[in-house]
Amino acid sequence: MTDTQPYGTPDQPRLAVHGEAHLEVDPELAGITITITTRGTDRRATLDDLTRRNTHVIDLIKTYGTAIDTLETGAFTLTPQLTRHGRGERVRTYHGNVRITTQLTDFTALGELTTRLADLELTRVDGPWWSLRHDSPAYSDVRRRAVQQAVTRAREYADALDTTLAALVELSDPGADNPAPGYSGPFGGSRSFAAPAPGGAPEPTPALDLEPQRQTLHARVNARFIMTPPSL
Structure with missing residues (x-):
């Protein structure tokens, strides 16, 4: 049977609340992008x-x-x-690029690897981008906290009316019925390290001390409860 009383009745008053939670956790992954560049007048030699x-x-x-x-x-x-060249065109030079992305779980190794990569000729390193795994327990933790906060808030309202919660009738994510397109937020601060072009005396490569950027998670839920009718 379809519920025709979405806002409750005097015998079954409904209470609608939302719960929110914020959580800061250490990142689990760090990503960097390496761009290798080469150029030359001969196509095959440049490709090689x-x-x-x-x-x-x-x-x-x-x-x-x-x-x-x-x-x-x-x-x-x-x-x-x-x-x-004269009345026509000719190939002056060839430019080649290849882009590699990698993610690391060991942030000590990350600093060393970034240094070694940035020391290579005509090599650019971008990053790091800090993130969590898609199945990180932190996501479940922040959602659980949001639900607990919703229940706590509902009990406080019920207590203010000197009554109690009788049942949970709905629990949902905001926009669950009309989901908005997903988006990818920033992974955190990044830096670029471009290796010098050939030529000149080599300089010592500086050691990089990369501090992980903590990740901020947010969860929100909507909840509806039935209360025991209060005495007003």
Whole structure:
């Protein structure tokens, strides 16, 4: 039977509340993006150089073993740069790029790896981006706290009327009936480290001390209860 009394009755008064919770936790993952660049006047030589340097970077990352959570190759490009010569155009040089992303669980290894990668020629390192795993227990924890806060709030209202809660009739996330498009929030602060181009005397690579950025989680729930009729 369809409920025709969404707001309750004198015999079954309803109470609607929401519960919220905020939680700050340490990140579980740190991601960095490595962009390898190469250029040359010969297409095959440029491609060979890019392949060699890409393999070197991947092999370097893999030496960190279990500290690496994911390792993926993203975009790859090899683009001819044209210049006018007389009445026509000719290829002046070739620019190659390959982008690699990796996530680490060991933040001590992260600082060392970032330093070693940034010391490579024509290599750019962006990051880190701090995050939690999709199945992190922290998400369940903050949702549980939001539910508990809703129940506590409802009991306080019932206590103010000198009555008690009789039953829970609805518990939902805001917008559960009309979900809005998802979004991806920022993973935290990031930095860019670009390695110098070839030439000149090499300088000592600075050690990087990367401090993890704590993650802020938020949960909100809507709850409806039936109260025992109060004596007013």
